[in-house]
Amino acid sequence: MDVADLTPAQARERFRGGERTPTAGWCRGWTQANLIAVPQELAYDLLLFAHRNARACPLLDVGEPGAVRTRLFPGDLRTDLPGYRVYQDGRAVADTGEVVAEWRADLVPFLFGCSFTFERALLAAGVPIRHLEQGVNVPMYRTNVPCEPSGPLAGPLVVSMRPVPEALVATAIEVSGRYPMVHGAPVHTGDPAVIGIGDLGRPDFGDPVEVREGETPLFWACGVTPQAAVMASGVEFAIGHLPGHMAIIDARDEDYRET
Template sequence: MSPDFDRADPHAVRLAARTGALTGHTAHLAPGRVQANLAILPVALAHDFLRFCQRNPKPCPLLAVSEPGDPMLPMLGRDVDIRTDVPRYRVWCDGELVSEPTDIRDLWRDDLVAFLIGCSFSFEAAMLADGLPVRHIEQGTNVPMYRTNVPTVEAGPFGGPMVVSMRPLTAAQAIRAVQVTSRFPAVHGAPVHLGDPAAIGIADIGKPDYGDPVEMRPGEIPVFWACGVTPQSVIEHARPPFSISHAPGHMLVTDLSNSAVAVM
């Protein structure tokens, strides 16, 4: 990464996304600040999706919901514009991915509602502070994410399997990671599974459905957290005429501090 903006400043990170200086993933940017997954839907589907999030708080912990047609989210930080401040978006029509723009101002409509959902990138600062390794940060890649066979609770047209993110840890480290991340229920909280990937329907740990594979070292086990890409997968399955999401790993970086969403 080139040092063309202050990577510790959440507002600077958003401006970098807005200007196109940042188009890659946001892992380890603005440490200590809450990052958010994105789902944008027409208002006609917003109530059903809100109920889906409420029924599935592990993969879909809601941080904020916009007013219909209003792209500004002042509750998440200074000058937050959801049309420009995510490094890369995904645009869906009838469940099919049609483009991955870095700006959606020309696609914004008066009937759109933005849902911001907690992201596991937020608790990684606490893991690192506790001396726990985060392999995708060590390798400079995106976190690996997988579709599972774990069902979500349906609401209207929305339903389908949970998506999880994975971080390799030793057994002792995994126990500590459970303790550390349990303090952050607003950003997925404790892991949902440890160990055998096949037990949750993952056939090949080396081939994630989203993100990048990471090295598994001797003595390590895969540790899986509920992932905010779940809503994207669910929306894809529901096949609404039009929706927008973030590209996996390309989050909205907010001004909220991780300590503000932690349970002490």
């Protein structure tokens, strides 16, 4: 079966069974989300961080301390994503396929919006999605744009990039702007150096993609931003999704589209 035709439950079952892959293009019409789970003592700070940096951290769902599922994610958060990254004292210490042993009773799971949600709307409008064309993970970059801090949490804005033909830039901005709960319109277009990106061929997360003549790089706020804050702030312990390897939730893309 084409992965685009899977339901969220079917995709989660495959990930629980060991499939490891970026999830762009999976589960047509169903929403994908960024996961970050932090100790309960940091949960309010992360909630406030999300409020202050809503473009990068649009909150879709949050669980109780120790919860392994949420209202929108009825699977198991420890096993039903295709990849996880574990942090200790702000350092990434493990990339793994499941986190049953690492999950703690004090962890509060947060699910944030993902720009994969509006990619099919972009495709329908004729805007190409290069990482889908090339079969790779979306490129993501740390920027020189600081997030608004909250308590001990601070760090840089992270962005995802998609190259768009110049004639379609306005279309891409308009279409993605209809989805404010999943990052909305780009935060920057054009010269990557303006936001501190020195080389598009060397993303901080994900894979590089081809930028062709006559195309403009567009940069969207990215839900990996909380993980960048975990690293920059030296958070004692946290678990996130492996960038590009998302939680597929029981909500439809159109649930987050403004009319």
